[in-house]
Amino acid sequence: MDRLSIKDLQTGYKNKKFSPVEVTRQYLKRISSLDKIYNSYITVSEEEALKIAEVLEKKMLTNGCLGNLFGIPIKTTFIQKA
Numbered sequence: 391m392d393r394l395s396i397k398d399l400q401t402g403y404k405n406k407k408f409s410p411v412e413v414t415r416q417y418l419k420r421i422s423s424l425d426k427i428y429n430s431y432i433t434v435s436e437e438e439a440l441k442i443a444e445v446l447e448k449k450m451l452t453n454g455c456l457g458n459l460f461g462i463p464i465k466t467t468f469i470q471k472a
Contacts, residue, residue, distance in 0.1 A: 392419075396459070418436050421434055446461050
């Protein structure tokens with residue numbers, strides 16, 4: 391699931407093959423397993439990611455997808471300036 395394209399994720403959501411929470415859990419699982427090797431993340435906000443995915447999933451169930459990138463996992467980077 392973690393290697394699906396945006397279009398594949400959108401289609402899966404539309405056809406209820408999986409949910410934003412399931413996709414987020416899969417991405418977090420992949421990050422956890424690979425980061426031990428690559429050490430590429432400073433911080434992974436698992437709880438926040440899952441809370442956001444739950445909110446999106448509830449919106450999706452009541453309103454359908456709300457845009458082209460709705461429910462699509464993205465990596466965000468926050469840089470703190472000194």
